[in-house]
Every structure is written in structure tokens, then in C-alpha cells.
Amino acid sequence: MxxxxxxxxxxxxxxxxxxxxxxxxxxxxxxxxxxxxxLMLNAVNLTFIAASKHFGTIDGQVAVFFVLVVAAAExxxxxxIIVSIFRKQSSASVDVLNLSRG
Amino acid sequence: MENLVLVPVFLPLVTAIFLxxxxxxxxxxxxxxxxxxxxxxxxLITSFIFITFTIEKFESYSVVLYQWTESPKIDFSFTLDGxxxxxxxxxxxxxxxxxxxxxxxxxxxxNYRKYFVxxxxxxxxxxxxxxxxxxxxxxxxxxxxxxxxxxxxxxxxSKTSASKAGNKAFILNxxxxxxxxxxxxxxxxxxKSFDFQEVLHRANEIPVNTxxxxxxxxxxxxxxxxxxxxxxSWLPDAMEGPTPASALIHAATMVTAGVFMLVRISPLLQYxxxxxxxxLVIGLLTALISAFSAINQYDIKKVLAYSTxxxxxxxxxxxxxxxxxxxxFHLLTHAFFKALLFLGAGAVIEALHHExxxxxxxxxxxxxxLTAGMMGIGTxxxxxIPPLAGFWSKDEILASIFSKGGIYLGFWALTLFAAxxxxxxxxxxxxxxxxxEPSKTIEDIHDAPRNMKVPLVVLGIFSIFxxxxxxxxxxxxxxxxxxxxxxxxxxxxxxxxTLVVLALISIGAGFAGLFxxxxxxxQNILQSxxxxxxxxxxxxxxxxxxSFNVLYLNKIGNVIFVAGAKLFSKRVAVIIDSIxxxxxxxxxxxxxxxxxxxxxxxxxxxxxxxxxxFGFFLIILVAVFIVTPLVGN
Numbered sequence: 058m059x060x061x062x063x064x065x066x067x068x069x070x071x072x073x074x075x076x077x078x079x080x081x082x083x084x085x086x087x088x089x090x091x092x093x094x095x096l097m098l099n100a101v102n103l104t105f106i107a108a109s110k111h112f113g114t115i116d117g118q119v120a121v122f123f124v125l126v127v128a129a130a131e132x133x134x135x136x137x138i139i140v141s142i143f144r145k146q147s148s149a150s151v152d153v154l155n156l157s158r159g
Numbered sequence: 160m161e162n163l164v165l166v167p168v169f170l171p172l173v174t175a176i177f178l179x180x181x182x183x184x185x186x187x188x189x190x191x192x193x194x195x196x197x198x199x200x201x202x203l204i205t206s207f208i209f210i211t212f213t214i215e216k217f218e219s220y221s222v223v224l225y226q227w228t229e230s231p232k233i234d235f236s237f238t239l240d241g242x243x244x245x246x247x248x249x250x251x252x253x254x255x256x257x258x259x260x261x262x263x264x265x266x267x268x269x270n271y272r273k274y275f276v277x278x279x280x281x282x283x284x285x286x287x288x289x290x291x292x293x294x295x296x297x298x299x300x301x302x303x304x305x306x307x308x309x310x311x312x313x314x315x316x317s318k319t320s321a322s323k324a325g326n327k328a329f330i331l332n333x334x335x336x337x338x339x340x341x342x343x344x345x346x347x348x349x350x351k352s353f354d355f356q357e358v359l360h361r362a363n364e365i366p367v368n369t370x371x372x373x374x375x376x377x378x379x380x381x382x383x384x385x386x387x388x389x390x391x392s393w394l395p396d397a398m399e400g401p402t403p404a405s406a407l408i409h410a411a412t413m414v415t416a417g418v419f420m421l422v423r424i425s426p427l428l429q430y431x432x433x434x435x436x437x438x439l440v441i442g443l444l445t446a447l448i449s450a451f452s453a454i455n456q457y458d459i460k461k462v463l464a465y466s467t468x469x470x471x472x473x474x475x476x477x478x479x480x481x482x483x484x485x486x487x488f489h490l491l492t493h494a495f496f497k498a499l500l501f502l503g504a505g506a507v508i509e510a511l512h513h514e515x516x517x518x519x520x521x522x523x524x525x526x527x528x529l530t531a532g533m534m535g536i537g538t539x540x541x542x543x544i545p546p547l548a549g550f551w552s553k554d555e556i557l558a559s560i561f562s563k564g565g566i567y568l569g570f571w572a573l574t575l576f577a578a579x580x581x582x583x584x585x586x587x588x589x590x591x592x593x594x595x596e597p598s599k600t601i602e603d604i605h606d607a608p609r610n611m612k613v614p615l616v617v618l619g620i621f622s623i624f625x626x627x628x629x630x631x632x633x634x635x636x637x638x639x640x641x642x643x644x645x646x647x648x649x650x651x652x653x654x655x656x657t658l659v660v661l662a663l664i665s666i667g668a669g670f671a672g673l674f675x676x677x678x679x680x681x682q683n684i685l686q687s688x689x690x691x692x693x694x695x696x697x698x699x700x701x702x703x704x705x706s707f708n709v710l711y712l713n714k715i716g717n718v719i720f721v722a723g724a725k726l727f728s729k730r731v732a733v734i735i736d737s738i739x740x741x742x743x744x745x746x747x748x749x750x751x752x753x754x755x756x757x758x759x760x761x762x763x764x765x766x767x768x769x770x771x772x773f774g775f776f777l778i779i780l781v782a783v784f785i786v787t788p789l790v791g792n
Contacts (some may be wrong), residue, residue, distance in 0.1 A: 078770070078774055081766075081767065081770045082767050082770050082771060082774070083767075085767075090766070151765075151766045151767075152765060154764070154766075
């Protein structure tokens with residue numbers, strides 16, 4: 058049988074992060090982009106936990122709790138923004154929102 | 160007891176503030192009561208101080224009002240020594256009589272109260288100046304004097320000429336004050352102190368070149384305040400002020416400040432031969448130019464103004480040759496006879512209903528006998544006729560120059576010539592006003608009222624006798640100043656026969672000038688056949704015009720300074736301003752807006768572009784981590 062080493066976890070995290078990142082670049086729907094951000098956050102969480110397990114320290118796991126709390130708060134604010142975008146333009150595409158163009 | 164010194168200094172200020180706040184005080188008699196009683200009180204206290212000071216063998220003392228800073232130590236303090244005691248007595252004494260005269264001269268003026276506010280403020284400023292115990296407080300008084308003289312000169316500010324004259328006085332003084340201020344900075348830098356005692360006692364430790372630089376800047380201040388060449392043209396214009404105020408400016412306050420300051424710094428001045436020589440030459444130039452200008456002026460006050468400048472020139476000459484006592488003595492005698500002459504002129508102007516042109520006067524001797532007599536005393540005194548005041552002081556100055564010998568004999572001759580001119584223009588002044596036939600009849604002329612007569616008589620008596628305080632037989636002023644000028648080497652008078660001969664020569668000069676004036680303006684000798692040829696007439700005409708136009712100095716000054724400055728600033732405006740300054744500013748602004756246009760194109764407003772940038776820099780970051788070995792590994 059294969060032994061599941063830290064490398065496996067890190068590789069998985071890298072793959073998840075890349076998926077989230079490319080999703081961010083490709084998709085225009087605000088809701089999907091939002092999910093991609095969550096994917097990247099959790100990829101980072103996985104890295105933290107793998108490193109924590111690897112070095113036998115608790116620091117990484119503490120950081121994960123902080124990330125989770127911040128992510129929860131961010132979801133609340135972010136979803137509220139997306140809802141108000143829907144109300145304004147009846148589509149969730151972010152390309153229309155280019156008011157901050159220089 | 161020593162704090163009593165503060166009373167005469169601050170009482171005029173209190174009076175000024177009090178009168179200033181009493182806006183409803185319309186009655187002139189009530190204003191008179193306040194202002195006169197305050198000046199009489201301060202004069203009585205001053206006399207008391209002066210007598211105790213004399214009894215105490217002229218020991219100087221200081222009164223500290225408060226300490227301002229520790230290092231360098233600057234106190235707000237006043238010193239009474241021989242020099243300041245003399246000035247204190249002079250200023251507070253003269254101000255009584257000039258004020259009494261003013262109550263009559265300024266009567267019915269709509270700003271009667273304001274006049275006395277300024278007047279008292281002026282006296283206060285001058286007393287701060289003379290009583291100061293360090294350079295900074297002296298500068299404070301110096302500036303206050305400048306301000307209050309401005310207020311008095313442009314007192315009738317609705318007249319354009321008056322407000323312009325005030326501006327001129329203020330601006331020309333500012334040039335001098337700049338020199339004074341720079342001198343003060345040098346003093347602070349060299350001595351680390353402003354205190355007179357400390358600075359003046361340590362003068363011998365300082366290299367001569369440093370002293371020369373310091374004193375050259377300080378004398379610029381004195382030239383401005385005492386109206387010396389080339390900063391003198393404000394004083395004749397200052398005649399726009401009320402006549403008693405002119406008397407105050409010319410006699411006791413303001414113009415004497417420069418002489419006072421130079422005597423104050425004489426311990427420094429004596430070490431620098433360069434500065435002393437500059438003072439001498441400028442004094443001589445001023446004395447000659449202004450005496451020459453006075454011989455063909457037609458404004459009754461302008462003659463006196465040029466005469467003041469000329470007499471101040473004499474004082475500067477005395478300082479230049481190191482005869483500091485003679486300078487102070489001439490300041491003292493001049494204060495009395497010049498105040499007398501100005502008040503006399505004021506009485507004449509008042510009697511003639513504000514006519515100031517002496518060509519329209521004449522024959523006033525019979526109608527105003529008392530004024531004529533007193534003005535006559537003043538004229539004789541300033542001409543140097545013994546035993547009147549001017550003789551003793553002017554003779555002392557002339558003898559001091561003579562005793563230096565060598566090249567100074569030439570300066571002596573020129574000063575003597577200025578003395579002849581003095582007697583000449585003063586003789587002309589008196590003869591044209593009081594003696595010759597009037598060219599225009601003015602009705603209803605009466606002699607001065609009582610409030611004018613009393614000051615005239617008192618000042619007339621002083622003009623006769625004040626000279627006796629410092630004669631070759633009794634050195635009053637020298638004794639008074641001997642502690643102040645302890646470390647100063649004073650040029651002494653020659654002894655014996657030389658002194659007598661010199662005195663005779665200067666008496667001769669006075670009489671010669673007066674006699675010449677008598678021949679020309681009373682006997683009309685110039686109209687006789689003797690001088691009836693064209694060349695001579697042309698010469699006379701040339702002298703008259705040159706004199707009237709002050710040797711065209713104002714015009715030359717206009718060309719050099721005004722037109723030159725305009726030309727220069729036009730050039731500067733084109734080259735420096737529009738090309739250099741505007742160019743730099745525009746370059747900076749344009750470069751910002753252009754670079755902003757380039758960088759702002761990266762801000763697309765599309766989220767995925769931002770994500771792209773984010774990812775791009777993330778990759779760079781990771782690459783850096785991979786390439787760089789971990790720190791501490």
C-alpha cells in the first residue's frame with residue numbers, strides 16, 4: 058500500500074488552490090468566484106494542517122481556526138454584496154462592474 | 160527707591176493708553192489736564208532721580224523688570240547711567256514745553272485727543288530706547304520710535320502728502336533698521352550676550368575686524384534714524400506732521416537716537432578706525448550737503464529740517480573723531496535751540512493762518528515781537544555766537560577735530576565751512592521772516608498766545624544758558640559721562656592759546672555767515688552794480704537751483720534706485736520668474752500627470768485582471784522563495 062505522506066497533502070492543497078485561482082480568472086459569475094475564493098482558503102488551511110502534523114506543532118492548527126472565523130465573516134459580507142448586485146442589475150456578472158477603471 | 164526710574168518711563172505709556180481708551184473725552188481742557196500733569200509729574204520725578212544720581216557720584220544701577228531668557232541672558236531691564244540720565248532729563252523736560260505749545264497749536268483739531276495719545280507714546284518709546292540696558296530692549300525702543308514717528312508724521316493722514324511722507328520716513332528707516340538688526344545678530348554671535356555691560360567691557364578681547372563689521376552694520380541703523388547721507392531725505396518730508404511734533408522729533412526724540420546709540424557703543428567704536436572714519440566722512444558729507452540745501456529753501460520748516468540734518472552731521476563728525484562728550488553736548492544744546500526754532504516757526508505758521516512759504520512773510524518783527532526775539536536767540540545760538548549755547552558745543556567739536564592734526568585739518572576746514580553756511584542760512588531765515596518787506600499782506604496777525612509764549616521764553620532762556628554746563632572752565636557733561644565712557648579714549652581739546660585762537664575762528668565763522676546773510680537779504684547787495692554781470696548772475700542762479708533741489712540727489716536716487724530697480728525687476732520677471740520658476744513648477748506637474756496617465760491604464764476595473772496581477776506576483780514570490788535559500792537554515 059502507499060503511505061500517505063505530507064507531500065500528498067501539499068500536492069492536493071496546491072491542486073485545490075490552482076483550481077480556485079483559475080476559477081477566479083475564468084468565471085464571471087460573482088457567486089462562482091466566491092466559491093473559488095473559499096476553495097483557495099481551504100487549500101491554504103490544508104497546507105497549514107499538513108505542516109502542523111509534519112512538524113508536530115500546534116501553531117498551524119491555531120492559524121486554521123483564525124482563517125475559518127475570518128472566512129465565515131467574509132461569507133456574510135460577501136453574500137450580502139452579491140445579493141445587492143443581483144438586485145441592481147439582475148445578473149451576477151462582475152464585468153459590468155468596472156466603475157473603478159482608471 | 161531704584162524702581163522710581165520706571166515711573167517716568169511708563170507714565171507716558173499709561174497716559175497714552177488712558178487717553179486712547181477715553182473715546183468720549185471731547186473737551187480739550189480735560190485732555191490737557193491729564194497729559195500735562197502726567198508729564199510734569201514725570202519731570203519732577205526725573206529731576207529727583209537726577210539729583211540723587213549726582214549726589215551718589217554718578218553710580219549707575221539697573222532695574223530688572225523681568226528675566227526673559229537664561230542663555231543668552233536677556234532681561235527686560237533699564238539702566239540709569241550718566242548718558243541715560245541726561246537723555247531722560249532732556250526728553251521729559253522738553254516734552255512738557257512742547258506739549259504746552261501743542262495745546263494751543265493743535266487746538267480745534269478734530270483729532271486733538273489722538274495727537275496726545277501719539278505724543279505720549281512717542282515719549283515712552285524714546286525713553287525705552289535711552290533707558291535700555293541691553294541691545295535687544297534698545298532695538299525695541301528703536302522700533303517703537305520708528306512707529307510713533309510714522310504715526311505723528313502722517314497725523315493729518317487725509318492729506319496724501321502727509322501719508323506719503325510717513326511712508327517715506329518709515330521705509331528709509333527700515334533700511335537703517337536692517338543694518339541694526341544684522342549688527343545685533345553679529346553681536347549675539349560674537350559675545351553670546353546682548354547686555355551693554357558685558358558686550359562693551361569685553362570689546363578689547365575681540366579682533367578688530369569683527370568689531371569693524373559689527374559697528375559698520377550698527378552705524379547704518381544710526382544713519383537711518385539720525386537722517387544721515389544717503390538716508391536723510393525723509394526728514395525734510397517729515398515736515399508734513401504737526402509743527403510741535405516736528406519739534407519733538409528734531410529736538411529730543413527720534414533723530415537724536417542715532418547719536419545716542421553711537422555714544423552708547425563708543426567702547427566698540429573706538430577700536431575700529433575704519434568705522435570711525437566712515438562716521439566722520441558721512442557726517443561731514445551730510446553737514447555740507449544739507450547746509451548747502453538749506454540756503455535756498457522757501458518752506459519755513461524745511462530750512463529748519465535741513466538745519467537739523469546738518470547739525471546731526473556735526474554730531475557724527477564729533478563721534479568720528481572720538482569726541483563723544485562733544486557729540487552729547489551738542490545734542491543737548493541743539494535740542495534746546497532747535498525746539499525753540501521749531502516752536503517759533505509753529506507760532507509764525509499759526510499767526511499767518513497756516514502760511515509756510517517764507518517769501519510771503521516778512522516784516523513780522525513788529526507784529527510778533529516776542530516770537531521774533533526768541534527766534535533771534537535761537538538763530539544766534541545755532542550760528543555759534545557766544546555766549547549762547549551753540550557756540551560752546553560747536554566750538555568743542557571744531558577744536559576736537561583740529562586737535563587730531565594731519566589730514567583732519569582738512570576736515571576741520573570743511574566743518575568750519577559748514578558752520579559758516581549754518582550761520583548764513585539761519586540769518587537768511589530770520590531776516591526773510593521777520594525783517595524784509597512783506598511781499599503779500601496778511602491781515603489779522605497777532606503774536607503768539609500765552610500757551611505758546613511760555614514755552615518759547617523758557618526754551619529761549621535755556622538756549623542762552625545751557626551752554627555753560629560744559630565749558631573749558633567747567634566740564635559738567637564730561638563729569639556726568641565719565642563712568643559711562645570709562646573705558647573710552649576721548650579726544651581732548653587743545654590747550655591754552657590754540658583753544659582761544661580756534662574759538663575766535665569759530666566765532667568769526669558765525670559772524671561771517673550772519674553778516675553775509677545781512678548783506679544779501681537785508682541790504683540787497685546782489686542787486687547792486689558791483690555784481691551786475693551775467694557770469695555772476697548765472698552762478699547765483701545755479702547755486703540757488705542746486706540748493707533748492709538738494710544737489711539733485713533725490714532725482715539721482717530716483718534714477719538709480721527706482722528706475723534701476725524697475726528695469727532690474729522686469730528682467731528678473733522674464734528670466735527668473737517665467738522661465739526658471741514657472742518652468743520648474745510646470746515640469747513637475749506635467750511629469751506627474753503624464754506618468755499617472757500611463758499607470759492608470761492598468762486599472763481596468765475588471766476583477767479578473769486584478770486576480771491576474773495577484774497571481775503574477777504570487778508566482779514571483781514563490782520563485783523568490785525557491786531560489787533564495789531559507790534564512791537560518
